[in-house]
Every structure is written in C-alpha cells, then in structure tokens.
Amino acid sequence: xxxxxxxRALMEADRWIDxxxxxxxxxxxxxxxxxVEEELRGLLKALxxxxxxxxxxxxxxxxxxRESGRLRTRAEGLDSTLxxxxxxxxxxxxxxxxxxxxxxxxxxxxxxxxxxxxEVEPLDEIVNAVKxxxxxxxxxxxxxxxxxxxxxxxxxxxLVSLRTGRVERxxxxxxxxxxxxxxxxxxxxxxxxxxxxxxxxxxxxxxxxPLDVDRWKGQAEGSFMPCPECGRLLLP
Numbered sequence: 001x002x003x004x005x006x007x008r009a010l011m012e013a014d015r016w017i018d019x020x021x022x023x024x025x026x027x028x029x030x031x032x033x034x035x036v037e038e039e040l041r042g043l044l045k046a047l048x049x050x051x052x053x054x055x056x057x058x059x060x061x062x063x064x065x066r067e068s069g070r071l072r073t074r075a076e077g078l079d080s081t082l083x084x085x086x087x088x089x090x091x092x093x094x095x096x097x098x099x100x101x102x103x104x105x106x107x108x109x110x111x112x113x114x115x116x117x118x119e120v121e122p123l124d125e126i127v128n129a130v131k132x133x134x135x136x137x138x139x140x141x142x143x144x145x146x147x148x149x150x151x152x153x154x155x156x157x158x159l160v161s162l163r164t165g166r167v168e169r170x171x172x173x174x175x176x177x178x179x180x181x182x183x184x185x186x187x188x189x190x191x192x193x194x195x196x197x198x199x200x201x202x203x204x205x206x207x208x209x210p211l212d213v214d215r216w217k218g219q220a221e222g223s224f225m226p227c228p229e230c231g232r233l234l235l236p
Contacts, residue, residue, distance in 0.1 A: 003222045006172040007193050008235055010181065013166040014191040020162060024155040033144040036137055043134045050130055054123040061116035068113050071106040075099060177224070184231045193224070194232040204230035 001009070078099040085092060170178055185192030194203030199213050206229040208216065216234050219225050224233035 010169040011191045011193040047130045050126045064113035068109040201227040203232040
C-alpha cells in the first residue's frame with residue numbers, strides 16, 4: 001500500500017471509531033431512560049406531596065384508634081367489676097357513674113375515629129395510585145439500565161479492537177505525514193483527512209473554490225493539500 005492508501009485507511013479507522021463512540025454515547029435506550037427517570041422524579045414529587053398530606057391525618061386517626069381502644073378496655077373492666085361487685089350502694093353508684101362517663105368518652109372517640117378514617121381513605125388511595133403508577137416505570141428503568149450496560153460493553157469491546165487496528169494503520173504512515181494528520185485530527189476531531197466529494201471537503205462539507213480544486217487536482221503524488229477551511233488533509 002502507498003501513502004495515499006495508508007492515509008485513507010487511517011482516516012476510515014478514525015471515522016469508524018467516531019461512529020461507534022457516538023453510537024455508544026447516544027443509544028436510543030439512553031434517551032428513553034432519561035424520559036423514564038424524569039417521569040419517576042415527577043411521581044416521587046407527587047408521592048411526597050400526597051404522603052405529606054396523609055401523614056398528619058393518619059397519625060390523628062391512629063391516635064383516635066388507640067384512645068378508643070384504651071376507653072373500650074376501661075369500660076369493659078368497669079362493667080366486669082360491676083357485675084361481680086358486692087360493694088355497697090354508694091360504691092356501686094360511683095362505679096356506674098364512672099362507667100357512664102367512660103362510655104360517653106368512648107362514643108366521642110369512636111365518632112372522631114370514624115371522621116379521621118373518612119379523611120384517611122381517599123388520601124391513602126392517592127398515595128397507592130401514585131405507587132402503582134410508578135411500579136412499571138421502576139421496572140422499565142431497571143430493564144433499560146441492564147440493556148444499556150450490555151450494549152455499551154459490546155461497543156467498548158468493538159472500540160478496543162478498532163483502536164488496536166488504528167495503531168497498526170498509523171504505524172504504516174511516515175512520521176512526517178502522521179504528524180500532519182494528527183495535528184489536523186487534534187484540531188477538528190473525527191479524522192485528520194478527508195475526501196473531496198463534488199468539490200466539497202467531506203469532513204467540513206465546505207465547498208472548495210475553483211482555484212483550490214485545481215490545486216487539489218494538481219498536487220503531486222504523496223503530497224496532501226490541507227482543506228482551506230478545516231485543515232484536514234485532502235485525499236486525491
């Protein structure tokens with residue numbers, strides 16, 4: 001292979017590396033993952049807001065439940081004491097008065113408990129609805145993360161192979177030509193050389209002037225004119 005063929009091979013190697021790198025960094029699954037994660041962040045915000053509204057009502061409901069339970073136990077105890085009591089009339093009257101008071105408090109507590117329950121149920125439904133909506137998105141996120149990791153691993157292996165091949169192609173160029181190529185590559189990326197297609201540099205896609213086209217056509221073999229716009233070496 002001559003210098004032109006070697007330069008073209010290096011250019012193609014770098015272009016393939018650029019394509020695979022772009023593919024690795026712009027997988028369709030990555031765009032979907034961003035969308036899924038945005039939706040999950042929105043659902044998390046909605047969940048936090050719903051739980052913030054539910055929490056104090058839930059706490060008050062549980063407090064009312066405990067108070068009702070305490071009063072119910074006290075009433076049952078007093079009722080048992082009265083049933084088995086051999087106390088005098090005065091003591092019995094005191095027990096009956098306390099039992100009546102406890103039952104009155106219990107009725108109020110149970111009414112309050114019911115009121116809180118009526119408030120809790122729709123709020124709890126909202127929380128559960130947000131969780132239910134998030135579940136498939138969480139599963140999809142995990143699935144996408146796995147697919148992306150697998151695809152990237154395969155593309156990373158391909159890049160290792162391509163970069164190994166690039167080293168071989170670069171070593172086939174003369175030191176002077178490789179230095180010119182690498183200088184252009186470091187400025188513009190993708191590749192340090194380009195082909196002329198319909199009087200345009202196919203690297204920067206800028207049209208060459210008629211004078212530059214004549215210069216490019218007249219360049220000596222093994223001499224590579226730089227693109228006036230991007231500096232890539234123009235292949236004959």
